[in-house]
Amino acid sequence: MTNNVNNRIVNNQSSMNSYIKSICDIMRRDKTKGALQYIPELTWMMFLRILDEKEQDEELKCKAVGKTFTPSLKEPYRWRDWGDFEGKKRKQLQQEGKLGDFLNFINNDLIPHLKSFQKKSGATVKQKIISQIFRKLEKTQLASERNLLDVLDKVHYLTTENIDETHQFPLSQIYEGLLLKMGEKNNDGGQFFTPREIIRAMIRAVKPTITKNGKFATFYDPCCGTGGFLAETYTFLTDLNHNPTATEIDYLKHEAFWGVDDSDDAFAICLANLFLHDIDFPHIGLKNNLSGRPTYLELFNDAPARFSYIFTNPPFGGKEGEDAKANFIYKTGNTQILFMQHIIDHLKDGGTCAMVIDEGVLFRNNETAFVQTKKKLLEECNLWCIVSLPQNVFLNAGAASKTNLLFFTKGKSTEKIWYYDLSGIKVLKKSPFTLDKFDDFSMRLNSKKEEDKISERSWYVDIENIKKKNYDLKAVNPNIKEKEIPPPEELIKIIEEAQIKINEGLLKLKELT
Secondary structure, three states, X not given: OEEOOOOOEEOOXXXXXXXXXXXXXXXXXXXXXXXXXXXXXXXXXXXXXXHHHHHHHHHHHHHHOOOOOOOOOOOOOOHHHHOOOOOHHHHHHHHOOOOOXXXXXXXXXXXXXXXXXXXXXXXXXXHHHHHHHOOOOOOOOOOOHHHHHHHHHHHHOOOHHXXXXXXXXXXXXXXXXXXHHHOOOOXXXXXXXXXXXXXXXXXXXXOOOOEEOOEEOOEEEOOOOOOHHHHHHHHHHOOOOOOOOHHHHHHHHHOOEEEEEOOHHHHHHHHHHHHHOOOOOOEEEEEOOOOOOEEEOHHHOOOOOOEEEEEEOOOOOOEOOHHHHOOOOOOOOEHHHHHHHHHHHOEEEEEEEEEEEEHHHHHOOOOHHHHHHHHHHHHHEEEEEEEEOOOOXXXXXXXXOOEEEEXXXXXXXXXXXXXXXXXXXXXXXXXXXXXXXXXXXXXXXXXXXXXXXXXXXXXXXXXHHHHHOOOOOOOOOOOOOOOOOOOHHHHHHHHHHHHHHHHHHHHHHHHHO
């Protein structure tokens, strides 16, 4: 269990969220008012905290087998030196220095040192990751030294050795509630965040494997945001059900996961998030994947031309310029259509994609590029499933768009599509969409009995019907009958009868007064 200075216990997601909120409350006392300010701040703190803990563990393991260990950071830049209230540098600055010396050390010594690895010859992978997490940070956003020290003390208690193992509570879950804050209304962070229940359902439906056709598989997200799809895929592949070998785990940690995003904020958080999930070498690039404009690609160097699995959620409603259109056969400004073309072209034969898509993309056929791209999808891939999600699945991530999930495998053309309808489920801000809502879908998807595929919520549509509708792929449940509107005279009668009952009720109320 994790005990903080107030002897509170952190042993599940809810209590961790409360603990993180208490840290954010301190930051709000300062000038970090919104989630898009305090999340990047907490990101670099937690990253350095966990990095130091991991490196101490690695050093002990190396000593045990007689190997030399080279740390990423040396004294006085390790967390244990300044983040720990018992740290040598911390004590020196507080006991021998004056007020403001500690804040000066963070802003004018620690942060510049960490950024300097970007230009250091022979920098290790970890040092390169460190430099990129700090690439846009000039100084801590906390202006008060006291507030900074209070936050550091709380972060210091988030340590794996204090986690109650009976709760199976990994430190990676720190980010669950924290990243969700980025998606709250008016935070402008929903573009980086996909609800974890949706991600987990997508991964479970595909059931990715570490090896495919006798070779190690590769995993890619072309618009990876804060890294949720990659992190959850790693968690899925390393759980007890898969029981990976030491060689497989080493591969997953260092070679398997690739992603690109064009947001500086998301890029830094993504690197820290994946590292927190035990992916030691996340191959993440900072680049506009559609226009091709690169910002930083060193960690993405030597990326495969095509990938075994793609899990992704392209941005809703984006509009691209002429430079992006020039890179694609079917030209449009619509971001999701361009990403769909990118995804198809970057899947290996036999490779599978699960993606979130705005429903408008599915039914829209009044623009040539939409029709051509969907035609390309159905001819080059087997689109084996479309799931129609409820209206407000992304409500807590700042968007109320009606969305669908697409599942397709490249190499064979589509003959028929299996649809599953979840659109009838009501989703509210205080009643979000949960993973158990996918139980019936999962049962039917995995059943080998063809009769299980057909239900009130699920049905097939063959490719000829899709072609007749000019590639309109929208899920229209044939089992739901449209409500018939009564004729005007019947509606008048219903209203008059209701009015009589209302008048009777009013009379009884008046008698009581």
